[in-house]
Amino acid sequence: MRLNYKIIFHFLGLLLLFNGGFILLSSLVSFIYKDGVTANLLLGGIITSAIGTLVMFRTKDHKKEMNKREGYIVVTFGWIIMALSGTLPYVLTGVIPEFTNAFFETMSGYTTTGASILNDIESVPYGVLFWRSLTHWIGGMGIIVLAVAILPLLGIGGMQMFAAEAPGPNADKLHPRITDTAKRLWLIYFGYTALETILLKVAGMSFFDAINHAMCTLSTGGFSTKNASIAHWNSQPVIQYIIIVFMFLAGTNFVLSYFAFKGKVQKIIKDEEFKLYFKFIIVFTIIASLIIYFKADHSISSIEHPMVWGEGESAVRHALFQVLAIITTTGFVTADYTLWTPFLVVFFFGLMFLGGSAGSTSGGVKVVRHLLMIKNGFVEFRRSLHPNAILPVRYNTKSVSGDIVFNILAFFILYMLSFIIGALVFSMFGINFESSVGLAASSLGNVGPALGDFGPVNNYAALPDLGKWWSAFLMLLGRLELFTVLILLTPFFWRNR
Template sequence: MKFNFAIIIHILGILLMISGGFMFLCFPFSIFFWEGDWINMLIACAITVLAGFIAWRRTKNNQNRELKKRDGYLIVSFGWLIMSIFGTLPYLLTGTIPNFTDAFFETLSGFTTTGASIITDIESVPKAVLLWRSLTQWIGGMGIIVLTVAILPILGIGGMQLFVAEAPGISPDKLQPRIKETAKRLWLLYVGLTVAETILLMLGGLSFFDALNHGLTTMATGGFSTKNSSVAEFSPYLQYVIIGFMFLAGTNFTLTYFSLKGDFKKVWRNEEFRKYVGLIFFVTLATAVTIYIVTDHDIEKSFRDALFQVIGITTTTGFVSADYTSWTPFLTVLFFLLMFVGGMAGSTAGGVKIVRHIILFKNSLLELKRQVHPAAVIPVRLNRKAVNQEITYNILAFIMIYMFIFGIGIVVMSLLGVDFITSLGSVATSIGNIGPGLGDVGPVDNFAGLPSAAKWFLAFLMLLGRLELFTFLMLFTPYFWRRY
């Protein structure tokens, strides 16, 4: 099977034009705040849109409009890379981040919603650049590919291959039979929740600009903030608002859709959702009790810090309200383990995903039964339905590869001169798309001090994690490129 490179370039051109359109949204803020960077933002936008337009125009008349599954994987993988390359322009042209390595790291961290930053003084960054920084996370949160899926049918191109390659989780849980309608509903919900959070944050005293940025990055489970201290200095009201929307962002969007329609029974019957709530409840309880014992915080402050950090790391949002590494070694280890959990499948969260842990645990228990009753056929069940054996094998392979890459990543970072604790934290947080890690990349530090080679390697891990390993790793296998 040959690749349809013409249609691949055509769609990549569309992605660049869409990315440039979002970039243009920052231009009015350059004018409003009059920080002298408006011309550079305009140039960055023009270059991005022009490059996309040329790619789209040159392949517009291609007769073969068929999009195969392998084409979809190429578009998703190269789409993130190309958008990240052009996404560096606002940083480079404004001089905010003059080094390409750092600019690419910051941009890819945004698009993958990791939230790992190399900017040491965020509050000195021009407002338009800060907005672009937040928009990269908002675009990447749901996946600009899903947005494009809604446009492709108009162009006569089927988009199901893209949705399968990009949709978070094990398989896309479609709200409607048509993929176009699914994408539209997902984005309508995504935009609606972002607007709602922005309004609630403004009611708590945040400026429109700060509220908008935190609304964008919360729903994306990204964690970029406009403040050097992240949200540590925010009022309890603002922190509770962000907690609520982090929880929603880490929930399967189809369940949020059903809850808005009033179908709460369907939501609670979902086994993954119950485990998601249960995990947050019990870990928060253990964390709050520990904080209350080892610090001078009152009960409310202990509970709020515990809940904020547990949800922040579980959903891979990465906002920081306190330095969790300063509490106790027990909590440091506990939060490190949370980095391997992730939110629900079908959410904007990164990580392994809770549903994979559920199926892995159930399959492990059933193996004990199979040892006693080797002839018995005992399927793994999720939501009272038997899970296809192929899905179980897929999850086992995913977990094995995930942990293998984690181990290799620690070795690579150590070879690059990074200490063990920092290597541990940086690899875990990058492949899980979380943000803060341990050691020199902990919640009160950032990634600026790492060697350039380490930043490129961590950027590679971010992309691997965002595309759920298989989509990107497939490109490095010979049989993916083999004609047949």
Template sequence: MGEQFQQRKSQFNIGLIARIMGILIVINGIFMFMCLPFSFYFGGEDWFALMQSGVISILAGGLSVLYGEHRGYKREIKKKDGYIVVSLGWALMAFFGSLPYLFSHEIPSLTDAYFETISGFSTTGASILTDIEGVGKGILFWRSLTQWIGGMGIIVLAVAVLPFLGIGGMQLFVAEAPGISPDKLQPRIKETAKRLWWVYASLTVIETILLMTGGMSFYDALNHALTTMATGGFSTYNDSAASMSPYIQYILIFFMLLAGTNFTLNYFLFKRMFKAIWTNEEYRYYIGIIFLSTVSIGSVVAFTTDLGIEKSFRDAIFQVVSIMTTTGYVSADYTAWAPFATMIIFVLMFCGGMAGSTAGGVKIVRHIILFKNTFLELKRQLHPTAIIPVRFNSKAVKGGITFNVLAFIMAYFLIFGLGILVLSALGVDLMTSLGAVATSLGNIGPGVGSVGPVDNFAHLPDAVKWVLSFLMLLGRLELFTVMIIFTPYFWSRF
């Protein structure tokens, strides 16, 4: 038995996995120290909790790195190692990231602390905090920072890891990324990641400045910039964006749009390559869906309320962009709108942003391929011997990617249905189950039912919070990355 276990264990590059895990945890600890200036400046008592958490994270991560070095490892990372690193890395980051909440007693429950942290790192934005403005400034900044770290991590995944693991849709992003071609992927990863990080950080700085010109303090502006660019939606205000000025809301709308856009196109924006942006098929669908949804909802709100034209359409576009980009900021209670408008918002929860953005959800590119393949299938029925490929951006999509996309969407809605059944079995009402599963799996934040835009997740049972935490991780990591670990053939030696 011991010999069999040793053989099975040897199929993984344990030393490299331990080393990468350790580096991630150390980085986590370093980011915790970045919150200390805010604790000191505002005279908070949470500085010791952040210091303690940072030290523990750095020590634990350092020991993991040393273990990896001691064990020895090959520098080549294989597919199975990649799945372990991505899935375990996110879960461990969330565990150590929950320490500041626990040590500061801002969130004394491990379940709630982990839920809040995985919601941050997965850029979901679902929260259990009932008085956000009463939380220590250092801890609140850490809460925002978890989303920014998660958003930055997603860019790395989109460029370097998910295409390597064969996640459908992400290969298409790589084909469009600057400096990357399929035959030269590995040498260009670092260069491309640097460019996209630069765009990500630059947009964060620009948004911070623009929010400050609208009257926000530096602290609030920075927090909102961090969580906007990550499409996370954590706010420093109890009512999210509801009481913000129109100017601030329009700034948030603009940067949510950018954050939900393929970051390659944002890079093109900095380079003033406007034609390359508009000729991108996914981008045109992205803008088109937002435009049509805004017109539909805005018209309904304007005719059924006394808010006025400007306010009606501002609330409409804010919530459309917020939900579709999976940011999750709230400017109005969309569940109080006419049923038609609320239904459109619910449908948008299954759209997602563009591939290669920090947005969650299914992603627009997958919907495009799904619908194109469906219509082409009708044509194939008339011409069964004809070879009619799906085309995206005027290029034929490989059959393997099409099948992967179809499998992803089927798996997504299967998990959505199973999630509803599990929550219902745990005593959650149907409407809340629908909203909680949709928003967690899509990494959105607010849902419907008792987890709607004016509520939160604090009242849910602990078992439900763990289920939703898993769904957040599952959705953020493109389903298959996590699902495959639970299959017997993943652990098989052959």
């Protein structure tokens, strides 16, 4: 079957039109705060929107059918097109004049990685800071899902794109129609963002800081408007507790949030992934807080405001914050955890491979995959004793098909292989071992802060240009969960059948 190139370009044009609209929104923010870059952002929005409109107009007579191959192409190249066009606000305003750095920052935004090359974030104009946070917010739930919600207007079915955008093992649907699912997900996403904005404003943030941090929290991104990240508010614990709550929600399957609003609490309580996700956070926080309280150097301060070392509340709060920030791949920072004893450095490095729940905005491997791999391991132990027994892997009381188990095992092998290759390539650029493995784990898991020279108090500005392009590729690979990108690199994908 030949590829329907017209529908592919038509949809890419639609994504450019969306992107242009969001850039224009940033120009409005720039105008309100009178930061001097309104015209530049306006030009970027007009250029992007015009190109998108032209592409859509030239492909308006497309055949309105989309198969899986076209869905994968639209998702992967859609992400690249969004990142390419998203560089315009940085380049045109002169905030990041170098294209490589601008592309890195934009890809980090859309993939919700949160790694940055900016050395002085607080000097960046308001409109550009808003755009930077907006790339997180768009990428968090997925620009593809947003577009799927309006596809009926174009007469196109969106199931193929939704499957490519969210290829995890959890197939729960809120509504039998995929467009209604997308709308409900975005409604919850928008509602959480608005609620966190209000709470952060009440807690003491400015409205601008509040809305930016709300967008970056719900997307599990990690960009901040302050050089010290959330450590800027270390003297205001209530702000950190609010972000902790919303990081937890962002790392939870959004379908469970929908069930909660519908009063179906039992579905949440019985969900095995949610229970394990919650237990992981509690256990890991206890371990980290005890080590911080008893073992960490009490003379070490946080990035900006000193922590009240020796107080149990401070130890628990910073441990809980950093555990959640790494597990959910949000990447916010309240302290330099690489100074919290060698054990905690390795500990947090391991958490980079965990990830939040399937159906959340977090990156990483995802809790449900770890759960099913552990369950499958125990089944194999039992099968070695009872080779003729039928022993299915069960999840939420239901039997999991062998195909799903094999898919998860294949994903994990590919993930670890990608991590190893990623670290090797970084080492080829002359980067030391600790920094290389940290960069590979952080980029692939969309975490943000890494280890070594690229730890939580540093940024990625010192990374060589080739290293930035490689890191951006790993970000895309991790954000689209490997298969969506890697399948495009196989020759049989492009064969006409």
